Amino acid sequence: MPTDEINLEDALDFDLFQGDFGTPGDSCLSDKIVKCRKVHACHICASTIEPGEIARSSTWKFDGELHSYYCCDPCVKAMVISVNCDYEDEDPIDARYAIGEIAKSDRKSGHG
DSSP: GGGOOOOGGGGGGTTTTTOOOOOOOOOOEEEEEOOOOSEBBBTOOOEEEOOOOOEEEEEEEEEEEEEEEEEEEEHHHHHHHHHTTTSSSOOOOHHHHHHHHHHHHHHHTTTT
């Protein structure tokens, strides 16, 4: 599916915390596709999201505390492809998570 035909709203069906069952009272307060007004780091791949770029913005309450998560446009598009099962071999969101793991590892070791 060409990326210009992707409905970014489908990304909202992708579970950012799949497999993490959380605790009673955890809840999603806001989950939407936005145009960013300031710089954010992508929750999945750790890339920088610049002002004016499209991203998924998600605000959650975990253990009584508010947490905000942003996902960059390439990760949002990978989410759409993933939830729509529009891929043949590897799920593209897995590659985006792998990029994030490398970036986070590099930061911890002082290389990033």
